[in-house]
Amino acid sequence: MKKFLFVFFLPAFYTAFSQDATVQDLKTESSKTITKDPNDTIPKIWKTGGLISVNLAQGSLSNWAAGGEKFSLSLNSLLSGFAFYKKNKHSWDNLATWNIGYVKTTSLGTRKNDDRVEFTSKYGYALNPKLNLSGLFNVRTQFFKGYDYPDADTKNYTSNFFAPAYVLLSPGFDYHPVKNLSIFVSPATARWTIVRPDSLRALYGVPVDKPADFQFGAYGTISYVANLGKAVSYTGKLDLFSNYRHNPQNVDVYMTNLFAAKISRILSVTYSLTLIYDDDVRQFGPHNTSAGLQVQSLFGAGLMVKFDNFTPKPPKAPAP
Template identity: 50%
Template sequence: MKKLALAVAVLSITVTSIAQDKTVQELRNEAGKTIKKDESDTTVKTWKTGGMFNLTLGQTSLTNWAAGGDQFSFNGNGLFNAFAFYKKGRHSWDNSIDLELGYVNTTSLGTRKTNDRIDGTSKYGYQLFDHVFLTGLLNFRTQFTDGYNYPNDTTKIKTSTFLAPAYLILSAGLDWKPTPNFSLFVSPFTSRWTIVKDDTLSSKGSYGVDTGKTVRNELGAYLTANYYKEVIKGLTYKAKLDLFSNYKHNPQNIDLFMTNLLTMAVYKGFGFTIGCDLIYDDDVKIFGKNKNGARMQVRQYVGIAYQRKF
């Protein structure tokens, strides 16, 4: 009788232990499973963020070169772009910033700046109907460091610096977004401030400000178009176009600011970059025979680049 009771007790403990082991194992299996999104869950992300960093370098060296030229030249250009887009219901809020700085160094001319830009935009829109938003826009553009004009190899004249010039745009209009890659904003009611926070430049009345003043306000019409597309795998194109017409003075002379960037990825982030920037500002009258005329400003560049997206 005692042996039977002992056997029953041992059997009970063994069954309980096996059951507990099975329960623990099931809990472990459940914890290790990957959580899958329910197909019926159609919730859309309200924020989309990302950006890009691009570093372009170029170098030339000459030794006993009969055709002549600088013995050594090196150029570098860095570009950083970041964005944060919000969309929920009829509301949208798009934010982006572009930062760019470039230099070239040669044995004959030393170091000179080739590019310098700070450009930030924020747009809030309320959807009226398909692809069309009633939108308010804020844009700010300036540069990081001093810029110079070089009449000859030994003379340089300061033409710009941080906040000289700077452009602040406040605008209300309609924003058309037919695809995620393209937007076109048009406004007949835009206020633009030109800022020259440098005593030397403001005393000359640079960039259209009155002599000795640091701020000039203009009212006019404004258009901005933005496009970004991966044309084929590894090949991307990014462009921006700004147009502004000043109602108060020479409205037919439209100010233009355009950037174009084509990048081709080759191997693990390395590739080629081709860019072209165009600027026309009717108030920048430092060109021509007498240095008192406005001209189309053009910058082109080609280089080997390292690019990372995030």
């Protein structure tokens, strides 16, 4: 992050024929050579920041002839933070995100509708300005218990912390053809699907007698950030994984999309779309034994605050 050196020149006024002592002093001060602090010319090797977003929606009905829920309330939030390191040919990118959401209605009570925790760490060594030799570590799970609701009176326990969790370790190449676009490809990736309770392992293709299933295959991920206008931004990621050891033609997909439109400094409207296909998760179809595309769509309006570098700005110099 570049530092700016603000230099204020005191005006020196003089006439063509005479100068008093006060004016002469001002002129002398304004003509002095100012020496820069060497530390101000050293670029930052760490860049840090984050984002907090909270969206809230509420509805109520009273004597409503068309029917509906008497009361509904939904809350969705996103917390993310990053720490990027770059020095010479070395780079190290770290990103953590947590999405959590709940919805409450009169008839159904309180239910979780979003819970995703993800951490990614990627080291890179620059081979040229656009290509890095890289190593990537990623873990994805959730914090709280999750349930499936086949009907209003039934709920089935389906998830918990590290049940499942997906852990991935991948060496490969990271290509940056343009700004804010990263394409990472690895032909040799290790991935573990971890499920702690044995009662849930069959839901995610993990052997009942083992806490984790090891997979080896090819992996690719594309990350992109773009400004679609002065107030609208897009953040997207697409992960693809092919398991060499079992049905390599059935590629697992994990895709996230976030559109954010700023209304004011802290107010925003957001829309997120998440698509997941995991060939080992066979909970769908007529007999709940087939893999299927999982889709999550969330729209909300609320608060969004960004933090960048967490470095306080230097105080302004007093006016002359």
